[in-house]
Amino acid sequence: MTTMTIAGQSIDRNDEGFFENPDQWNEDVAVEIAREEGIDELTPQHWQVIHFMRKEYAEKGTGPTVRVLGKTSGVSVKELYQLFPKGPAKIAAKVAGIPKPRGCI
Amino acid sequence: MARRLVILGGGTGGTLMANRLQKHHGDDLEITVVDQDDRHVYQPGLLFVPFGLADPDDIVRPRHRQLRKGVAFRQAGIDHVDIEAEQVHLDDGAVLPYDVLVVATGARLMPEETEGLTGPGWNEKVFTFYDLPGATALHRALEAFDGGRLVLNVVDMPIKCPVAPLEFAFLADWYFQERGIRDRVELTYVTPLDAAFTKPMAARTLGGMLAEKGVELVTEFNTGEVDGEAGRLVSYDEREVPFDLAVVIPLHGGAEYVDRSPGLGDELGFVPTDQHSLQSKVRPNIFTIGDATNVPASKAGSVTHFEGEVLLENVSRFLEGRELDVSYDGHANCFIETGFHKAMLIDFNYDTEPTTGHFPAAVGAPLMKDSRLNHLGKLMFQWVYWHALLPGRDIPGIGPDMPTAGKALTTT
Numbered sequence: 001m002t003t004m005t006i007a008g009q010s011i012d013r014n015d016e017g018f019f020e021n022p023d024q025w026n027e028d029v030a031v032e033i034a035r036e037e038g039i040d041e042l043t044p045q046h047w048q049v050i051h052f053m054r055k056e057y058a059e060k061g062t063g064p065t066v067r068v069l070g071k072t073s074g075v076s077v078k079e080l081y082q083l084f085p086k087g088p089a090k091i092a093a094k095v096a097g098i099p100k101p102r103g104c105i
Numbered sequence: 106m107a108r109r110l111v112i113l114g115g116g117t118g119g120t121l122m123a124n125r126l127q128k129h130h131g132d133d134l135e136i137t138v139v140d141q142d143d144r145h146v147y148q149p150g151l152l153f154v155p156f157g158l159a160d161p162d163d164i165v166r167p168r169h170r171q172l173r174k175g176v177a178f179r180q181a182g183i184d185h186v187d188i189e190a191e192q193v194h195l196d197d198g199a200v201l202p203y204d205v206l207v208v209a210t211g212a213r214l215m216p217e218e219t220e221g222l223t224g225p226g227w228n229e230k231v232f233t234f235y236d237l238p239g240a241t242a243l244h245r246a247l248e249a250f251d252g253g254r255l256v257l258n259v260v261d262m263p264i265k266c267p268v269a270p271l272e273f274a275f276l277a278d279w280y281f282q283e284r285g286i287r288d289r290v291e292l293t294y295v296t297p298l299d300a301a302f303t304k305p306m307a308a309r310t311l312g313g314m315l316a317e318k319g320v321e322l323v324t325e326f327n328t329g330e331v332d333g334e335a336g337r338l339v340s341y342d343e344r345e346v347p348f349d350l351a352v353v354i355p356l357h358g359g360a361e362y363v364d365r366s367p368g369l370g371d372e373l374g375f376v377p378t379d380q381h382s383l384q385s386k387v388r389p390n391i392f393t394i395g396d397a398t399n400v401p402a403s404k405a406g407s408v409t410h411f412e413g414e415v416l417l418e419n420v421s422r423f424l425e426g427r428e429l430d431v432s433y434d435g436h437a438n439c440f441i442e443t444g445f446h447k448a449m450l451i452d453f454n455y456d457t458e459p460t461t462g463h464f465p466a467a468v469g470a471p472l473m474k475d476s477r478l479n480h481l482g483k484l485m486f487q488w489v490y491w492h493a494l495l496p497g498r499d500i501p502g503i504g505p506d507m508p509t510a511g512k513a514l515t516t517t
Contacts (some may be wrong), residue, residue, distance in 0.1 A: 036376040059380070066327065066341075067261050071372045079331065087325070102401070 006032045010098075018093065019101045022057060025097025031074045037086065046095075047084055051074055053096035063093040063101035107135045111193055113183060114360075115140035115168035117148075117495070118395030118409040119209035123176045125417045125497035134424075135170065137201060141182040143168045146237055147490060149406065149483075152269055152442065154240035155232075155352075156280050157248070161241050164487075171495045183210070186369055188388050200254040205390050205420055208376050209371075210360035212265055212404055217259055218356045219331060226333020230474035231351045234273065247280070252289030252324070252419040253289040253349030258338055259296050260328045260356050263460055265396055265404045267303060269449075270354050271311055272293070272442040275516060279316040279444030292320040293336060297327050306452055307311050307459040310473055314443065330355075357404070359397055373393065375399040380455065381431035383416045388407060398435040400435070401455065408437040410494055411505040438464070440483035441475075443445065454507040463511035465503065472512065 001020060003012050007028035014021040017036075019025060030050060042050070051058050052073040056064050066089045070077035080088035089101050110126060115138045123138050150164030157321055169178040180198035186206065189214040214235055216222045216412045221233065232243040255277060274294050280285040281300055294301070294315055300308035301322060315322050317323040329341040331353060331381050338346040359374025368387055370376055378398040385391040394416050395409035402408045415433040435455030440448045450470050451459035463469040470479055493500050 065261070068372055077327075077341060081327075081329075084344060087327075087342075 002038070003081070014100075016100060019097040022054065024096050024099050029047065029097065030095050033097075037064050037084075037091050038086070039091075039095070041093075043083075045075060045079070047102075049075055049083060049088070049092050050096045053098060057096075057098040063089065065089055065101060098104065107133055108204040110134050110136045110205045110207065110420070110498075111201050112136065112209055113186075113193065113362075114138075114147065114209035114211060114395075115172070115178065115332055116209065116211050116395070117406050117490075118211070118397070118413065119207070120145070120168070120171045120495045121410065121413045121497050122207055122209065122394060122416060122420075124171075124173045124495065125413060126420060127173045127175050128497060129417060129421060130424075132175070132287070135177075137179055138172060139179045139181060139195070139201070140168055140185060141196075143178075143180055144469065145171055147487060148265070149236065149242045149458070149489065149490075152236055152272055152276070155234050155243040155247055156276055157244060158276075159211070161237055164453075165237070166491065167335040170492070173496070178282075183360070184365065185362050185509075186366040188366065188368050188391065188484075191390065194378070196517045200335075203390075205392065205423065206388075207416070207420070208363075208385070208391065208393045208397045209395055210356040210397050213360055213374070214355045215358050216353070216355035219328060219353075220477075222260075222331040222333075222353060222355060223326070224337075224412060226332055228334065229333070230349065231331055231333045232351060233353055235269075235354060243352065250290075252286055254291045254347060255350045256293045256295055256344075256346055256348035257337065257352045257470045258326075258328055259298075261297050262303070262402055264357050265352050267403055267405075268311075268439050268441045270296075270352075271301060271315070273352060274320045275318060275443045278320060279399075281416040285329040287319075287372075290456045292318075293323060293346060293348075294320050295323040295326045297325065299324050304453065304458045307453075307473065310449075311441075312371065314475075323436060324399055343479070357396075373399075380428040380435065381415075381433050382419055383412055383433060384419060384423070384429060392420060392423075402439045403508055404437060405437055405438070406438070406490070406494075411436045411438075413497075414505040432506070434506055436505060438503075440479055440482060440486065442480065443475040445477040446480050447477055448483045449473060449475040450479045450482070452507060452512075457507060457509075457514065460512050460514060462506070462513045466510040469511055 010023045084091040145168040147164040150159045153159035162280045184194040193506045234240040282288045301312035302308040330339040363374040364372035376393040378393040380400040396404040453459040461473045
C-alpha cells in the first residue's frame with residue numbers, strides 16, 4: 001500500500017492503484033486519477049458511471065462487473081469501452097475510488 | 106397437516122434435495138418437483154460428446170425416474186413465482202402454493218446476448234458444447250475438421266464448470282494427435298480473465314499445461330462480437346482473433362422465470378443467497394441450491410452436492426423454527442481431463458485456493474497433477490452420480506467441508 005496526495009487529499013492506494021478507503025475520494029481526485037489513466041476529460045456520461053459504481057459499492061460491498069454495468073448503469077457495454085477503453089470495470093472502479101471489483105469465479 | 110415444499114428444477118440440485126428431504130421427513134413433507142421437461146442430462150458428459158467419447162443417449166435419463174417414491178413430479182414450464190403470496194404460477198395456469206420453496210433451476214445459456222453469435226455460421230462453424238444439441242453438432246463438425254484455426258472462447262464469467270473450456274482445449278490437443286493432424290491445427294484459448302483460470306495457483310499450473318500442449322492463450326479479451334461469416338472474434342477494445350472453427354461458451358444467466366418474478370433474482374437472474382446457509386436473501390422461506398445462486402463458488406455439480414448437505418439441515422431446521430446452520434464453506438472439487446487417459450484433481454473453497462497434495466487425505470488421489478487414477482475417478486463418477494449422488498446416499502470419504510489432511514497448505 002502507498003499513501004499519496006492527490007488534489008490536496010491524502011489517499012491510500014494498493015499496488016495496482018485501487019483505493020483502500022473510498023471515503024478518501026472526492027470529485028477533484030477523480031479528475032486527477034482519470035488523467036493518470038489517459039482520460040483527459042470526464043464527460044457527464046463518465047460521471048454517471050462513476051457515481052453508479054460508488055452507489056453499487058456502498059450497497060453491495062463490491063463494484064459491478066462490465067456485464068452488470070452494461071445492464072444496470074444505463075450505459076451500454078460498447079459505450080463503456082469508449083468511455084474507459086482500457087477496461088471499464090477496473091478503470092471506472094479506480095476513478096470512482098473503490099477497491100478492485102471482485103468479479104466472478 | 107403435511108407442509109408443502111416446492112422444488113423448482115429437476116436437475117442435480119433439485120433431485121438430490123427432493124430425495125434427501127423425502128427420506129428425512131417422509132409423509133410430513135409434501136414434495137413437488139417442477140421441471141419443463143423430463144430429460145435429466147448428466148452435464149459432465151457434455152465435454153466428451155464432441156470427441157465421440159460419450160454417446161448423447163447415454164448421458165440422458167428421465168427426470169422422474171431419479172426421484173424417490175413419495176416425491177411428486179410436475180412437468181410444466183414456470184411462469185413466475187409470487188414471493189409475497191408464496192405461490193408458483195405454472196405456464197399451464199396451475200398455481201402451486203408452498204410453505205418452503207427451493208430454487209434449483211440452474212443457469213441458462215444466453216448466446217443471443219452476444220452480437221453475431223447466433224447469426225450466420227451458428228452451428229456451422231460456431232458452436233457451443235454446453236448443451237446437448239450443441240455438443241452433438243460440434244461432434245459432426247470436429248469429425249469433418251481436417252486442419253485450421255480452432256478457437257475456444259469464454260465470453261464472460263460466471264459460467265458453469267469454469268474448468269470445462271480448459272478441458273476441451275486439452276482434449277482437442279489429444280484428439281487431433283490421435284487423428285494424426287495435430288500439426289495442421291492451431292489451438293487458441295481466448296478468455297476475459299487475466300490468466301487461464303480464476304484462482305491464481307491453479308491458473309499457473311493450467312496455463313503451463315496449455316503452453317506444454319501448444320495451445321496459445323489470449324487473455325483479457327472481452328468478446329463484443331462473433332462474426333461467423335468472416336470467421337473472427339472481435340473484442341470490445343477492437344482486438345480480433347481469426348478462426349475456422351469457434352467453440353464459444355456463451356453468457357450465462359438464471360432461468361427466465363426468475364426475471365419475471367418480482368424481487369426474486371439479481372440483474373443476471375441469479376437468486377441472492379447467503380453463502381454459508383443457502384437461505385435466499387429475498388425471503389426466509391426460499392432457499393437456493395447449485396447454479397441458480399449468486400454465491401461466489403464455482404457453478405459445478407460438486408458444489409451443488411456439498412451444498413445439499415447444508416441445505417437438507419437448513420430446510421429441516423427452518424421447518425422446526427430452529428436457527429440455521431451456517432457451515433457451507435464453498436467447497437468445490439473438480440476432475441480436470443487433460444487427455445491421454447489422464448486427469449488432474451483440484452479441491453478448494455471460499456478461502457483456500459487449489460493446492461498440491463492428496464485428496465481426501467495423505468493417501469489418496471494426487472491434487473494439481475495429472476494422473477491415470479484421476480481419469481478413472483472422473484469416468485467412475487458418472488456411475489456415482491446416478492446411483493449415489495442423485496438418490497442422496499452418502500459418498501464414503503467425501504463430506505461437505507473441504508478436507509485439509511493431505512494438503513500442502515500455504516497462505517497465498
